[in-house]
Amino acid sequence: MIIETLFFALVYLFLVFEKTYSILGILASIILLSILINKIDQLNSFLRTSFSKHKKLAVLYGAIFVVGLPLLLRNYPYQIFIIFNAGLFALLALGLNWQIGSTNIVNFATGASFATGAYTSALLAKHTGLPFWILLPIGGLAAAGIGFILGLPCMKTKTYYLSLVTIAFTLIVYLLLNNLNWTGGPDGISDIPFPKIGDYSFGSPIRVFGLEIPFQANFYYLTILLVLVTFIVDRRLRYSRIGLAWNAIRSDEIAAECQGIDVTYSKVLSFCLNFFFDGVAGTVFAFCMSHISPESFTFNVSVTVVAIVIVGGLDNAVGVLFGSLLMTVIPEKLQVFQDYRMLIFGFLILMMLLLRPKGLFPQTVRKYE
Amino acid sequence: MTQFIEQIVFALMLSSTYALISVGFTLFFGAINIVHFSHGDVAMLGAYFGIIIYGLFGFAGWMGHVPSWLITLVIFLFTFILVGFLGTLFERTVIKPFRKSPLLMVLVATIALGIVIREAVRLFYPQGSNPQVFPKILLGKHFEIGNLIIRVDHLLIFLISILLISFMFLFINRTKTGLAIRAISQDIEAANLMGINSDIVIAVTFLIGSVLAGVAGILIGCYQTVVRFDIGLMGGIKGFSAAVVGGLGNFYGAIAGSLILGFIESLSCAYIPGGAPYKDVFAFIIVIFFLVFKPSGILGRTIPVKI
Amino acid sequence: MALDNQPILFTEDLTIAFGGLRAVDHVDFHIDKGETVGLIGPNGSGKTTFFNLITGVYRPDEGKIIFEGENVIGERPHQIARRGISRTFQNSRLFMDISALDNVLIGMYRKQKTNLWDTLFWYRRVKSELREGAKKAMDLLAFFSGELKENCSKIVADLPYADRKRVEICRALAADPKLLLLDEPTGGMSPEETEELLDDIGKVKEKNREITIIIIEHDMSVIGRVADRVYVFNYGMKIAEGPFSTISRDQKVIEAYLGEETEDAEA
Numbered sequence: 001m002i003i004e005t006l007f008f009a010l011v012y013l014f015l016v017f018e019k020t021y022s023i024l025g026i027l028a029s030i031i032l033l034s035i036l037i038n039k040i041d042q043l044n045s046f047l048r049t050s051f052s053k054h055k056k057l058a059v060l061y062g063a064i065f066v067v068g069l070p071l072l073l074r075n076y077p078y079q080i081f082i083i084f085n086a087g088l089f090a091l092l093a094l095g096l097n098w099q100i101g102s103t104n105i106v107n108f109a110t111g112a113s114f115a116t117g118a119y120t121s122a123l124l125a126k127h128t129g130l131p132f133w134i135l136l137p138i139g140g141l142a143a144a145g146i147g148f149i150l151g152l153p154c155m156k157t158k159t160y161y162l163s164l165v166t167i168a169f170t171l172i173v174y175l176l177l178n179n180l181n182w183t184g185g186p187d188g189i190s191d192i193p194f195p196k197i198g199d200y201s202f203g204s205p206i207r208v209f210g211l212e213i214p215f216q217a218n219f220y221y222l223t224i225l226l227v228l229v230t231f232i233v234d235r236r237l238r239y240s241r242i243g244l245a246w247n248a249i250r251s252d253e254i255a256a257e258c259q260g261i262d263v264t265y266s267k268v269l270s271f272c273l274n275f276f277f278d279g280v281a282g283t284v285f286a287f288c289m290s291h292i293s294p295e296s297f298t299f300n301v302s303v304t305v306v307a308i309v310i311v312g313g314l315d316n317a318v319g320v321l322f323g324s325l326l327m328t329v330i331p332e333k334l335q336v337f338q339d340y341r342m343l344i345f346g347f348l349i350l351m352m353l354l355l356r357p358k359g360l361f362p363q364t365v366r367k368y369e
Numbered sequence: 370m371t372q373f374i375e376q377i378v379f380a381l382m383l384s385s386t387y388a389l390i391s392v393g394f395t396l397f398f399g400a401i402n403i404v405h406f407s408h409g410d411v412a413m414l415g416a417y418f419g420i421i422i423y424g425l426f427g428f429a430g431w432m433g434h435v436p437s438w439l440i441t442l443v444i445f446l447f448t449f450i451l452v453g454f455l456g457t458l459f460e461r462t463v464i465k466p467f468r469k470s471p472l473l474m475v476l477v478a479t480i481a482l483g484i485v486i487r488e489a490v491r492l493f494y495p496q497g498s499n500p501q502v503f504p505k506i507l508l509g510k511h512f513e514i515g516n517l518i519i520r521v522d523h524l525l526i527f528l529i530s531i532l533l534i535s536f537m538f539l540f541i542n543r544t545k546t547g548l549a550i551r552a553i554s555q556d557i558e559a560a561n562l563m564g565i566n567s568d569i570v571i572a573v574t575f576l577i578g579s580v581l582a583g584v585a586g587i588l589i590g591c592y593q594t595v596v597r598f599d600i601g602l603m604g605g606i607k608g609f610s611a612a613v614v615g616g617l618g619n620f621y622g623a624i625a626g627s628l629i630l631g632f633i634e635s636l637s638c639a640y641i642p643g644g645a646p647y648k649d650v651f652a653f654i655i656v657i658f659f660l661v662f663k664p665s666g667i668l669g670r671t672i673p674v675k676i
Numbered sequence: 677m678a679l680d681n682q683p684i685l686f687t688e689d690l691t692i693a694f695g696g697l698r699a700v701d702h703v704d705f706h707i708d709k710g711e712t713v714g715l716i717g718p719n720g721s722g723k724t725t726f727f728n729l730i731t732g733v734y735r736p737d738e739g740k741i742i743f744e745g746e747n748v749i750g751e752r753p754h755q756i757a758r759r760g761i762s763r764t765f766q767n768s769r770l771f772m773d774i775s776a777l778d779n780v781l782i783g784m785y786r787k788q789k790t791n792l793w794d795t796l797f798w799y800r801r802v803k804s805e806l807r808e809g810a811k812k813a814m815d816l817l818a819f820f821s822g823e824l825k826e827n828c829s830k831i832v833a834d835l836p837y838a839d840r841k842r843v844e845i846c847r848a849l850a851a852d853p854k855l856l857l858l859d860e861p862t863g864g865m866s867p868e869e870t871e872e873l874l875d876d877i878g879k880v881k882e883k884n885r886e887i888t889i890i891i892i893e894h895d896m897s898v899i900g901r902v903a904d905r906v907y908v909f910n911y912g913m914k915i916a917e918g919p920f921s922t923i924s925r926d927q928k929v930i931e932a933y934l935g936e937e938t939e940d941a942e943a
Contacts, residue, residue, distance in 0.1 A: 106473050108480075153661045160404055160476045161613075161660045167480075168606065168653040175650050233796065240795040240802045241788050248771050248782045255769035258731055260757035260786025260851065269792065299602070303484060306477070339492060346484035353478050354466055365775050365829055368810040 066224060070206075070217035077214035082332045084216055084288065087223035088281050090324040093308040094230045094317060095277035100306065101315030101363065102243060103270045104159065104250035108302040109150065109166040112173040113275040115297035116143040117282025119177065122189045122292055132195030132202075136283050143279025144272040151271030155264040170299050177294040188293030195222075195287050202287070219288040226284070227321075230277055234317045237273075239366065246270060247315070300342055307345045311352050312359055319361025371516040376639050382523045382592065384631025385530035389585035390608030391615070391623040392534060393578030396541075399554040399618035400574045403464060403475045407483030409605020411456050411579050415586025416503060416596045417490060418448045423504040448583045456579020457572050465571075483601065490598040500597045503590035526588045533581055538620065540577070550574055554618070603649060607634075610656035616666025625668060630655070682745060684709045684888050685730070685855060690739035692729060699725040701912035702739070709854075712881065712889040714903030714920065716896070718932055722912035723892045724766055727857050731763055732756040743855070758786045762853035764844045766860050766892075770832045776843045777828040780813035781806070783850030816846045819883075820876050838869045842876070849880065858891040862898055874901055896924070908932065 073079045092110055099105040117139035124130055124138065150169060154162050177183045184190075194203035194215075202218040237243045245266045248256035257263050286292045304327065312323020327348075331341045352359065390412055397405045422444045463482045467475045491497040511520040541547035549570045552560040561567050589604065590596045611630045615622025630652055638648045659666060686706035692699055700722045707713045715723050728734045730741060732753040741748050748756055762783075771779050788809065790802045818825035820842045832840060841861060848856055861877075862870045881887060893899050899906060900920050908916040908923055910932040916923045923929050 104471075104473065106477060157661055157664060160472050161664055163473065163476055164404070164609070164613075165657050165660050168610075168657050171603075171606070172650050172653045175647070179647065236795050236799050236802070239806060240799075241785060241790055241805075242792060242795055244778060244782050245785060247774050247778065248785075251771035251773060252769050254733060254753070255765065255771070256782070257753040258733070258757055258763055259782050259847070260754050261782070262752075262754045303480070307481075310477070340488070342484055343488035343492060346481045346488060349481035350463065350478060350485070353474055353481070357470075357474065363773070365831065366778055367829070368777070368807060 067221075070213050070220055071208070071211065074211060074213045074217075077216055080214055080216040080220055082329055084220040084223055085332070086325050086328040087220065087227050088285055089305065089308060089328050090227050090321050091223065091230055091277055091281040091284075092305045093312065093320045093324045094227070094234055095274035096305050097234070097309050097315065097317065097320045098237065098246065099270045099274050100309050101313075101320075102238070102246040102250060103267065105267065105270060106159070106163040106306070107166045107271070107274065108163060108299070108306060109170045109173075110278055110305045111297045111299055111301040112170045113143045113146060113278035114282045114285070114301060115173055115177060115294075116146050116275070117279025118286040118292050118297070119183060119189070119282075120279070121283040122192050122286045123183075125192055125287075126189065132193075132283075132287055133197075135287075136280060139283030139286075140276040140279040143282065144276040147271035147275030148268060150275075151268040152264075155267055167299065167302075170302050174294055174298055177297065184293070186294060188291060188295075189286075190291040192286055192290045192292070194290070216288070219284065223284060226280060231317055231321070233273075238315075238317075242266070242269065303342070303349075304345060307349050310349055310357075310359060313361030313363070314359050315363035316359065316361045319359050322361065323359070371518075374517055375519070376635060378519060378523060378527075380632045380635040381628075382527045382530075383635050384628045385527045385534075386585050386588050386592075387604075387608055387611050387631050388534055388624050388627035389530050389581045389588070390604060391611035391627050392537065392620065393582050394609050394612040395615070395617055395620060395623040396550075396574055396578050398612070399620075400550055401464075401468070401553070401557070401571055403472065404479070404609065405464065405578075406476060406479035406605065406609075407459070407486055407601070408578065408582055409603070409608055410483045410486040410601030411452060411459070412582040412586035412589070412604055412608075413490070413596070413598065413601035414455060414486065415448050415452045415583030416590040416600070417494065417501070417586075417598075418451050418583070419444050419587045419590055420501055420503060420596070422447050445584065445587065448587055449580050452583025452586075453576045453580040456582070457575050459579075460572060460575040464575075483605070487598050487601060494598070497598055500595040503594055503596050505591075505594075522591060526592055529584070529588065533584060534624070537577060537581065541620070546570065546573055606656075607649075607652055610652055610659075612666075613656055613664070614659050614666055616668040617664075619666065619668045622666050622668035626666065683707055685741075685743050687730070687742070688740045690726070690729060690736055690741065692725065692734055692736045698912045700729060700736070703909075703912075703914050705907060705914070707855075707888055707890060709888055710886050711904050712891065712902055714899040714906040715890055715892045715909065716894070716899060716906060717909035717915075721909040721932075723909055724859055725912075726909070727763060727859055727890075727892070730756075730857065731761060754786070757851075760851075760854035761857065762848040762851060762855070763857035764841075764848050764859050764861060766863065768840055768844050770840055770844055770847070772833045773831060775829045776817065776824070776832050776835060776839075777810060777813055779832055779843055780816060780828075780846045780850050781809050783847035784809050784813070785851075787851050813846070813850060816850060817843070819879065820846060838865055838872075841865070841873070845876070845880075852884075854886070854888060856887055856889045858889065858893075860892055860894065862893065862895050870895060870898060874898060877902055896920075900924075 069083060070080050073083075092114060096107060096110055099107045120142040121132075121135040121139040124135055125132070130138075150166070154165055157165065177188075178186050194201050196202065202222075203215050205215045206213040206217050237246075245256065245261045248259065248261055249263055249266055253263055256266075285296070289296075308323040308327045309320055311327065312321070313319020327345070331344070356362075390409060393408050394405065397403055397408070423440065426440055426443075459482060463478050464475060467478055494501075505522075511518050513519070541550055549560065549565045550573070552563065552565055553567050553570055553574075557567050560570075585604075585608075586596075589600070593600075607630060608627075611626035612623045613626065614629055615624065615626030633651055633655065634648045637651050641647075683706040686704075688704055690700055690703045690705070703722075703726065705726075715726070717723055725734065729736050730743075732748065732751050732755070736749060739749075743756075743759060743761065748759065771782065788805055790798075790805050794801050814825050814828055817828050821839075824839055824842060824846075827835065827839070832843060835843065841863075845858070845861065848858075858877075862873055865873065877889075877891075881889070889902075891899070891902060903920055905918060906916075906920050906923050907914055908926070908929050910928075915928045915932060916926045918926075
């Protein structure tokens with residue numbers, strides 16, 4: 001409990017502090033702590049046993065922290081935006097994990113699927129005025145449709161060819177978005193309205209306990225909810241025929257097919273499911289930013305999400321969540337490194353692949369009791 | 370009509386530069402069965418080195434005193450060496466550790482490497498995010514045949530590319546090292562058992578491929594007159610597409626694929642109204658088509674896998 | 677549609693060529709329900725290719741494959757698997773980075789019923805299906821060895837070689853197949869391990885009297901003990917067929933093996 005509190009306090013301070021030194025200092029202490037925990041076996045096992053004993057309590061405590069965070073950050077709207085962003089990337093990464101981690105399909109088209117959800121819902125909002133809550137699943141379905149189209153003909157394609165197709169696809173989508181008139185070209189689409197529940201607009205700040213929390217928190221809560229849903233979906237998929245089939249395909253497609261697994265169906269399914277959640281994330285993104293342009297949907301986005309999955313842990317949802325937090329929050333705070341972000345990501349990917357190819361949190365064994 | 374011929378000349382030149390890159394892709398794939406995704410960025414490095422060396426000449430105040438052909442020669446030579454060195458370095462550090470790993474890891478690793486190279490240039494080269502002007506190191510003249518205007522520099526680019534590709538072809542087919550490369554691409558273990566040091570041969574392969582790419586970078590800089598840090602991404606994908614279309618691993622295929630791609634790109638640019646910004650899209654669509662439906666390319670052969 | 681007096685599987689004129697080489701050359705083959713047929717021949721004689729044809733991994737150039745009265749040519753491997761045909765592989769193609777239990781569970785894939793909808797919205801069904809499957813898988817592993825059941829949560833890559841072979845057989849049995857194809861199950865095993873495997877095969881046949889087995893083997897003692905009939909392949913063609921005692925004296929068979937396993941052929 002104490003450690004958790006300490007950890008949360010560090011995270012909060014990390015988010016809040018402005019000066020580079022303080023940030024680096026906190027980062028250093030977090031890293032030190034993690035290394036200590038890793039190295040000192042006593043501490044490690046102590047943490048593990050106390051975690052499993054008080055699992056419910058720990059999770060509850062964590063949940064309270066997650067929910068209460070915006071309240072603590074009520075004077076720092078940009079920081080709330082940061083954790084919102086982290087949530088979005090978590091959505092993207094959890095879905096991608098099904099492809100890279102579980103099925104061994106290295107899909108670089110996340111930029112494109114993200115864009116599909118965002119642009120579909122934005123365009124529909126402008127031309128038909130449909131409310132956000134209907135557009136949310138529609139954005140997801142549109143992206144899933146693209147996933148289907150992309151996935152189906154690629155099924156006979158060898159793994160690395162498939163990756164190349166996804167890269168080419170992302171670049172095509174970017175080029176099209178930038179050049180076509182009805183997508184708004186380089187200027188994109190603006191004036192996307194804020195979602196509403198009844199009379200309550202997401203654009204208005206939250207008033208609770210007499211305190212005011214900036215409006216970004218609305219989106220943050222929505223995203224956290226979606227992340228929760230995705231996490232549950234991930235768990236269910238993992239402990240199901242589908243997840244097992246994916247793992248089989250990952251190891252050996254022919255043997256998988258001989259077990260009665262329709263490999264094509266499973267692979268296309270992974271595309272559709274991943275893209276659906278990307279589309280949903282895209283929709284949320286569009287409505288939070290009120291303005292989208294092709295620059296937010298480049299190949300670099302795909303690379304970032306791939307990096308998150310590789311760094312966080314292949315086929316491990318918790319690792320991926322951790323990875324998304326890591327890879328979105330830290331670059332934002334270390335503004336001085338903002339420019340170097342992609343460079344660092346590239347290096348990180350290389351380092352991880354060389355040293356710890358299964359990620360920080362490698363895949364765990366399924367337990368059936 | 371003359372415009373058409375001029376377009377053809379341009380297309381030939383374009384194809385030849387692509388060929389320099391795609392031949393490298395096909396070589397790497399044939400030899401050690403990897404897709405070296407950052408090969409295009411190696412070409413970009415060639416272009417930037419060209420600019421730097423040219424700048425050094427100016428810096429050292431040798432500009433007016435040294436004949437321009439010498440400058441050009443020096444640029445080519447130094448780029449040869451530098452890019453060759455870097456290319457081999459990349460192979461040693463990034464590709465070699467993954468020799469025994471699943472193919473996907475190499476792919477992702479080379480993608481990451483490409484990012485590192487691009488970003489390094491963007492960040493550390495002064496004003497790296499902006500397009501850089503590439504110096505005119507080839508003759509700016511043109512000559513006329515009737516109504517036809519043919520630019521000398523385009524012609525030179527074409528000739529230089531063909532020359533280099535022919536050299537490489539001869540090297541692979543007529544020399545002992547070339548034989549070793551071909552042996553490795555058939556069966557690396559058998560080659561090792563025959564006494565071929567596959568490690569060194571692979572390094573040589575990368576040396577050759579990277580040198581060609583570096584030159585391609587310079588040549589592309591010549592005709593485009595400006596270069597950006599990210600031309601490697603597009604150029605790499607196009608070079609790879611050309612190799613795939615022709616058949617990965619097949620030398621002639623790389624040439625054929627480059628011709629196809631080069632022609633489609635330049636002709637669509639010239640003759641399809643409003644097509645210019647989409648010319649890259651055409652290239653990608655074609656490569657997707659081939660990757661999905663005919664991954665062996667037009668000249669390649671699918672080798673059945675033993676189950 | 678399948679008449680009881682028809683063989684459960686038969687092929688007619690089955691042929692496939694790779695490049696110029698005929699890997700399987702006009703093979704006629706039949707096996708009745710409950711039989712155990714051995715398939716022997718020198719390396720490269722087309723035995724595994726034959727299996728690949730039956731399971732749909734390859735598509736033949738000529739000929740017919742009739743399973744339970746229906747022509748299965750053109751069907752994809754997963755469709756053929758769902759008809760009740762299971763196989764093991766010469767190189768033991770297990771799913772190496774997941775547990776033994778998961779491997780066997782995947783073997784049951786074709787018999788399970790839950791789909792995407794169930795997984796997302798009626799998860800309880802999925803959970804109970806998995807639980808049942810896990811129990812059945814552990815029983816299957818225990819059937820072969822108690823130790824295996826203990827280690828069922830171990831990643832397959834960490835298991836000893838002989839255990840891996842057993843896991844593969846369990847995976848093949850998990851779906852209660854009608855036809856079981858074993859491709860060199862004793863490959864790389866010591867004499868003791870081979871004995872154990874023979875016992876295991878015996879146990880399987882006892883438990884399920886109707887199971888039909890085709891077994892590819894190089895170890896003639898195994899074939900002699902297990903097979904009711906034997907087919908001999910050479911260069912993709914069937915060169916002999918009959919009980920083991922007969923074919924082991926067949927001149928053509930001895931010639932095919934000349935230089936390889938003459939002692940066994942004379943046994």
